[in-house]
Amino acid sequence: MGTVGTLAMGQLRRAPWHTAAVSVVLGMLISLVVVFGVVGDAQVRGLSGALASNDADLWVLATGAQGALSASRVDPELLGTVAAIEGVAGVEPVGEVRVGVRIDGGGLLDASLWGIDPASSAAPPVTEGSVPGARGEAIVDGADRHLGAVPGARVDLVDVSLPLRIVGLTEGRRFASIPTITIPYARWVEVVDGLNPDSDDVFPTAFAVEIDAAADSSEVADAISVAAPMLVAAPPGQLAAELPGIDGLRSSFGTAALVALVAVAAVGAAFTRLQVEQDLRVLSTLRAIGASPRVLRRIYQVRVALFVLLGAAVAAVLIGLAQLLSPPQIPITFEARTLAAVTFATWVAAALAAGRGLRGLRRLDPADVLRAPA
Amino acid sequence: MLVADRLHKVVGDGALAVTAVDEVSLQVERGELIAIVGPSGSGKSTLLAMLGALSTPTDGTVRIDGVDLSDLDERGRSELRSRRLGFVLQRPALVPFLTVSENVVLAGQIAGRPKSMASERADQLLTALGLEDRSGHRPAALSGGELQRVALARALLNDPVIVLADEPTANLDAQQGRAVVALLAEHTRGQGRAGVLVTHDESVAAVADRTLRLIDGRLADS
Amino acid sequence: MRLAIRLVWLELRRSPSRLLRSAVTLTVLAALAMVLVSLVDTLDRRSTGVLRAVEADLVVFNVEARQQVLRSRVPRPATIGVGFVDGVHEVGVLSVVPTTVTHEGDQQRAALVGFNARTPAEPVRVLEGRVPTDGEPNIAAIDAALQRTGIEVGDRIILGGSLEVEVVGVVAEAMFLQQPSVWVPPEVWARTGARAFPERGYAEAIVGIGLVEVQVGQNPAEVAPDIVAELAEEDLDVEVVSVREAVASVPGVSAIRATFGGLVVLAIGVVVLVSAGLALLQVDRDRARNAGLRAIGAGTDVLAGALLSRLAVTWALASATGALLATALAAAVPAAVPLAVRPAPLALVAAVLGVAVGAGGAVALHRIRKIDPAEALGESW
Incomplete structure (x- = not known):
């Protein structure tokens, strides 16, 4: 593990409760996005499956x-x-x-x-x-x-x-x-x-x-x-998509999933930004001993990735639970590919949004470490 | 005015328990400034915390103007700290979004003083400490020496009977450090207050009337 | 508390980014919860609008209909008999059949509602013009959802591909199973239904459901069994339920409520965790400063008050902005997306968010209480 990985992991270990809280929050949001998709598909299948899935041309x-x-x-x-x-x-x-x-x-x-x-x-x-x-x-x-x-x-x-x-x-x-x-x-x-x-x-x-x-x-x-x-x-697929209510239902779940995805990005960014502020003194020291802003940025990029991965693990557990507990009429199936896609989208969104919070790192002055804290 | 009798403080539990302060007794009179010196880890800050009602001793008593601190609950200790004690901390702990003047006035508001009175007193103190031009600035715009002078003004705002200073020069250069300590001495001893100055710097301690040396939690001599 | 509020006010004025960052996060979550609740609300209302448009206490179905409005068939004379049951003030009939509406060559699906004017079956909110009365077979009122597609009072529309009627009024949105509605006298419903579904036995002597208004002071739940008994004497097995129960029985409504309800609960859970997390991070970020303030005598009440005030400001900003975002999204999405915002669900979400933020803040308060003023002494980090 290189310097970046060591520092990123070290910070995660230093605040296990914080790491757990952020991971659980991201996990819940990721599972929310996945569940929106899965439940939406299940609802649409339940409404129109008999028409949509058959061999008639x-x-x-x-x-x-x-x-x-x-x-x-x-x-x-x-x-x-x-x-x-x-x-x-x-x-x-x-x-x-x-x-x-x-x-x-x-x-x-x-x-x-x-x-x-x-x-x-x-x-x-x-x-x-x-x-x-x-x-x-x-x-x-x-x-x-x-x-x-x-x-x-x-x-x-x-x-x-x-x-x-x-x-x-x-x-x-x-x-x-x-x-x-x-x-x-x-x-x-x-x-x-x-x-x-x-x-x-x-x-x-x-x-x-x-x-x-x-x-x-x-x-x-x-x-x-x-x-x-x-x-x-x-074609039956087209007729199924045009059944009354299908369009509304599909767009409802789509809208909800989109807003949830935005929420994941916002939460990822906000937590990263607060973390940067909290770590400012440590970051000043790292800058003073020669760490470039790029290294500091990469530390946080690795942290965001770790948070999202931990979040994905939490989401997998939550979806697994939902699969066990969901009523038969609203079947929730565990789809690893969907989870992976949403996790990737979450990582991209959170990393992009967090990038904004990290822009302040470039302005961080190594001399800050010599200055008395107010 | 300030009497500590056989103070004893153990920190940590079980096998990790460490005696930080051991059987320390001292007395500070009105108009007297004492210095407590010692190497890092000798228990200076732990002792100051007990003298300043920030923590309670495992054993022993602290009396301020005859009041036994062990008789006070958390609220009582907070009131004592805000009305009768003044603190100058190594980290001034100023509120970043308040101006210098507002930070000083804040101490008065915490003590329940009317804002107008606190503002008037803050202006006097900031002028006396040479900060009248900085009163509208935020802490981020001040140098380390200026920040400590603001902290001193805040400590003096409620006319405390005792001023306690914890390594006030630790983050300052020698010249700024001397200036801050001189002001501290002037505004404690010179105005009939008692003062306790904790430092690891012998040259800073030289300004005090007496120096107590703390080694491994015990007073070495006086 | 005044000092705490003043501190937060100054912080908001001078360092807005510190507060706004948390507010933005909560705003997105508030918007998510508000969009979800508005989706449920809209899907629900667009499925059940016809039943919500009338003001009745009880609904009479034939037993075989299993509380389905589209399937219910009650002989018209039987509904007249209901009017003689003790405690009943007035009875109306309402019948629904799926149909098509053709206007200027464009055809769309709609729910055709046959109803008796000046009875509990008449839609309460008439926005424009009037509703047709019995014996006016060539006129109709449309609901606001159909009006939004470009049909106006005075236009002529074709029902079920063959019956041309003139639109004489517009009633408030009253959709059924996601379709807009056309309100006509019962005989038009029977004629259109018979043409579209010849095997279902539509006839003028048959109506869909009976809508009953009980006398002032009467308990509808006590009148219902009497109606069942009265019609049983006429060899008619009926089921009499409240409008609320009839609404819940509309196909899809319980599934929508259960599915989205679960997802809303999950979203609220996220809000609790996020607000707790944000509050804790803020407490940690300001720990040194708070320890210093405690050292100079600030009590837990000042620090806790500042935290609570900060959370209250965050909640207020998040709720207001979240509501604005949800409203903007509802205005921006195509009409096919069932997203319309109403003040009541938004206020409900804001209230629940308040509780969630409060619960999150309670965790942070515990942390604030544990801040040791002695931390203000010693090394800075």
């Missing part, structure tokens, strides 16, 4: 729904129209409806019931158990395990006499932040028919479109709108 919704899945009703007769468009390799109806359910005999819950054929490109991949095939078989999102939604469990639909049995689980395919159940489309039509006994027709919510490998998805989307002006087609 395009989803087709009713134009008038303005991207809101709950308001979209597409005419099943247009299935043929879409299938006939050049570049379309396959098209399947997809349904989504809110239902009341009791999972494994538990309390009454709102759930999002999806009707997707297991062979459809929009079907969620099964990560545990089997694909629903027989009448009454369903898959659910693994995030709802805590509600008893595991393979073998029974799901009762409140207003329809079609008991479901969970045969498989999927991951990251929740919708509207409520338990999300997927059954084959034909069964879904039965359920919606049962929910609305007075209605004659059941409309699919959307079409899932698979396109030829050689076709251009935006050209196919345009062709769909031309062939059926009451339909609009877009």
Whole structure:
């Protein structure tokens, strides 16, 4: 360890409580920035995962729904129209409806019931158990395990006499932040028919479109709108991003994370500046015995880096705790890459901001050491 | 006026305990300036702290004008220090954002004196100490000798009965040091106050009426 | 204390950087907490504005709706029966359906609210013009959020892609599930809903929820069971809850409150630590000077008073500047970001910050009390 490292470490050891306090503060702020990102992503996934993550190339919704899945009703007769468009390799109806359910005999819950054929490109991949095939078989999102939604469990639909049995689980395919159940489309039509006994027709919510490998998805989307002006087609990721509330939620967490990042920089700078003032006599002595302002600056740069690293360690512990204690509906996952990125950003921000506080070091007069303190 | 009887002070605990002052008795009369000299680590500052009600002895008593300091609580000792004692410290401990005059007046305000009276007295003292041109300056603009003169003015503001000075020349050159000590002597002995001057410098101690030598916490001779 | 305050005042005037540096740090944290709280507040209000826009004591849902306004279906005659329950002063009906609003070729999502005028379902704050009354199917009022998109009183808008109405008034912002709202008579809601969701059985004899105002002096919690019993006699299972409970049941609201609530608590924890850390560093920085002051007789009260005054000034500056920053940020971000500041949440954050700074200061006070005046003697460092 060189002179700079020795002095920087020495000062850290000399004031262990101060070191601990600054590290904990930085750690809390870093964890706050990380958690904003992680929770924001989790919330967005919980709201739109079922739509965002699937293999369909395009989803087709009713134009008038303005991207809101709950308001979209597409005419099943247009299935043929879409299938006939050049570049379309396959098209399947997809349904989504809110239902009341009791999972494994538990309390009454709102759930999002999806009707997707297991062979459809929009079907969620099964990560545990089997694909629903027989009448009454369903898959659910693994995030709802805590509600008893595991393979073998029974799901009762409140207003329809079609008991479901969970045969498989999927991951990251929740919708509207409520338990999300997927059954084959034909069964879904039965359920919606049962929910609305007075209605004659059941409309699919959307079409899932698979396109030829050689076709251009935006050209196919345009062709769909031309062939059926009451339909609009877009990639599922784009539609998910445009769902009501997603933009607001994403920007909320983004804004909060940005302000938290600014807070990390400000705290890093303020503590460094106060530390410089506190150490002024020591620094005068170091200057008097020949240390250049550059060396002094580097001491503090190393200290800022050490504080941020210690802060990152504290943040890792805090995020680990949050991961253990967070409720299943707001899953917090430990993402080392996110932590590293935020730590790096924090270090850059704190070092830049602290640099301002260190500018005073250049003006420090070695002769100050000879002067009586006031 | 100031009577210390068999003062004993142990610092630290257990195996690390060290006797800093051992069986020290002394007396300072009105109009007398004594010097306490000794090498570094001999217990001079520890003794001065007990004489000035800054710390309490492990054993023994200190009386100022008949008042036993052990009878005073923390508040009482603070009041005694602000109203009856004056301190000139090696580090003057001036408030950096106050002017010289305000720093001197501050001692009066701490003692509860009306600000107008304290200001009037501060002006007199700063003039007497040759600082009238510096009264509006901040401490950072003053030399070491000037800072110690400000400290002396602050120490004298409340007309203390005893002035205690801790190495007042430690940070000064010889000429400035002599000037400060001369002023200290003039404003203690010359005005009927008692004075205690702690120094490691024999030439500074020469200005005192008596010199007490402290070695390893004990008085060697007088 | 006067001396302590005077010292801090002089310090602020003559060496502002010493105080302002701490204030800047706390300001950023105050702004963070205020932005967070404003985000929660805005997300919450933009999800539940329709229910907040009316002045009712109780909300009547059908049981199957599980307190969801969009799903609730109550037969209109049943709501009339509620009016005869002892303790009920007045009943109105309110129904919501998602729709689109087209104005000068631009289409956007909105919540269509069917309501009875001159009942507890009428929006309380009308900013401009008037609200439509029953039997006026071709006019509508919009909320301030929709007005901000460029629609004015006198404009014609198309609801659900086919029904053209004239805007006759503007009510205070009353968004629902992050969508602005259009207020129309109940029959327009039924017609628009039936066209958009043919399978859901919208009809003029059906309404969404009942809104009940109880008589003066009556306890709504005691009237609620009587309403349930009255409608049970008509073979209708309903759930009657307070408006506060209905607001909490709006989809996403509890998740928003829980998520952001936890993050706000974490942010406040950071403020406590930072203010304690800053106060401790200040005490350490000024330790020699404070020891000197104690030596010349300054009591703990003067030093503690100066520290507390300094923290109070720091808190006041941080709260005021933090509020300004949060307000400026809210004005600068695009309208899609749900960040609107209101005085009440900002004041709440400022108060909590005050407690946090006080808690941080208490740690430093302990340190100040332990400053030994004898430290003023001896070597300088």
